[in-house]
Amino acid sequence: xxxxxxxxxAYILETRPCFEDLxxxxxxxxxxxxxxAAGAKSELPRHPMLAAAEELYGGAAGQVRRARVTARTERHxxxxxxxxxxxxxxxxxxxxxxxxxxxxxxxxxxxxxxQGAARELPGFEMVEFQQGCCGARRRDE
Amino acid sequence: MSKYSIWVLEFAHVPDYPLSGLVYGAHNQGTRRLxxxxxxxxxxxxxxxxxxxxxxxxxGAVLATAYGARDWHxxxxxxxxxxxxxxxxxxxxxxHSHFDHxxxxxxxxxxxxxxxxxxxxxxxxxxxxxxxxxxxxLGIDPADILRTVDLARQGRLVxxxxxxxxxxxxxxxxxxxxxxxxxxxxVRVRNDGTPHSKDNWIFAGDLVYTQENLRGHDxxxxxxxxVGFASGSQFNLLMTTGEMVKGVDGDIRRIIPIHDExxxxxxxxxITTDGLCLTELALADGEASxxx
Numbered sequence: 001x002x003x004x005x006x007x008x009x010a011y012i013l014e015t016r017p018c019f020e021d022l023x024x025x026x027x028x029x030x031x032x033x034x035x036x037a038a039g040a041k042s043e044l045p046r047h048p049m050l051a052a053a054e055e056l057y058g059g060a061a062g063q064v065r066r067a068r069v070t071a072r073t074e075r076h077x078x079x080x081x082x083x084x085x086x087x088x089x090x091x092x093x094x095x096x097x098x099x100x101x102x103x104x105x106x107x108x109x110x111x112x113x114x115q116g117a118a119r120e121l122p123g124f125e126m127v128e129f130q131q132g133c134c135g136a137r138r139r140d141e
Numbered sequence: 142m143s144k145y146s147i148w149v150l151e152f153a154h155v156p157d158y159p160l161s162g163l164v165y166g167a168h169n170q171g172t173r174r175l176x177x178x179x180x181x182x183x184x185x186x187x188x189x190x191x192x193x194x195x196x197x198x199x200x201g202a203v204l205a206t207a208y209g210a211r212d213w214h215x216x217x218x219x220x221x222x223x224x225x226x227x228x229x230x231x232x233x234x235x236x237h238s239h240f241d242h243x244x245x246x247x248x249x250x251x252x253x254x255x256x257x258x259x260x261x262x263x264x265x266x267x268x269x270x271x272x273x274x275x276x277x278x279l280g281i282d283p284a285d286i287l288r289t290v291d292l293a294r295q296g297r298l299v300x301x302x303x304x305x306x307x308x309x310x311x312x313x314x315x316x317x318x319x320x321x322x323x324x325x326x327x328v329r330v331r332n333d334g335t336p337h338s339k340d341n342w343i344f345a346g347d348l349v350y351t352q353e354n355l356r357g358h359d360x361x362x363x364x365x366x367x368v369g370f371a372s373g374s375q376f377n378l379l380m381t382t383g384e385m386v387k388g389v390d391g392d393i394r395r396i397i398p399i400h401d402e403x404x405x406x407x408x409x410x411x412i413t414t415d416g417l418c419l420t421e422l423a424l425a426d427g428e429a430s431x432x433x
Contacts, residue, residue, distance in 0.1 A: 020275075021272075024275075028268045028269065030286035031268045033290045034289050034293060037293035037298075038300055049265075049269040104290060108287060111283060126283065
């Protein structure tokens, strides 16, 4: 990874929290889908986690749109914007019905966009491994 | 006379994992090679696995660069060492929901997966907590959640509530709630098929990482020491350890920690051409050894 300029570092610091929030919202929606698909009768449109996901999403989406983008960070930001749109679609679908596909399809696309973002710049990870089970971060990283 | 052939198959490793992550309180005691493995159980017309490893496509690069994971190999060449394909696998027992145990479910298209219902429901519940609780999400991959949705829709995800006996003939599931994770479980194989078997094997998932968890640091004065990482309670881990030891009539060699580098010294094993360790625990009648 080439050395990062100040504007890129500032962008990373600015967008990392919203990346993590978007990842969290995607996980929350996927979790609700698991319950639904496993027949847990989660009453998805009224599930309390949906309200929490919407609140988190609102803050993250605003931050993504306000981020100061440079040429170096443009591709990353594009991924974040796409992920934001797809998660928004999934959230709207969740409010409308318990149907799985209208949520699952945009969620998969959102996940792919978040993965794309994670590949573009350092500091964005899809899984929190640090100090976790079988994933102790190396000191030289 | 064994009902099942049983192998422990390494599919990747970390060369220098801190011992403190494996054994509670072992701070500043250096590192150890940490293999990533899954278990293959074959016999009685069944091909089953305990856990399925992690998905290299999704985060292999992260694990390799930041965490030192090496030599990941896909299930197909790994299982081929025992003459099995991923398509042959009909049953998978997921000991818990961490990425390195359930991250590769999509590579087993014909398998039905068994997991404790509590592991799933608490996993989802954790997602509803605010950000400062994110430690509870360590090791969990959002993509695994999406793949689990697919499994459930295909009717290939079975949620188990507590213990289950004879899920396959002679194969039992034992719940270990609030230990390493919310709904961990271990698998016991009664390999002579009898109800009160003297030929038991226990596959512990991450309830134990190494023999030190089962016997402590002093062989002359054994004690149970919990693993270095748990989101449940150390008390429950120790009680479960005691239960597992009872389940193998005190013969702790028969409790298999799949991250234990020294497993190969206790059982017949060989290193494959890919540099991975293959350990043979038991051979069913008529099955040829894969290590000799």
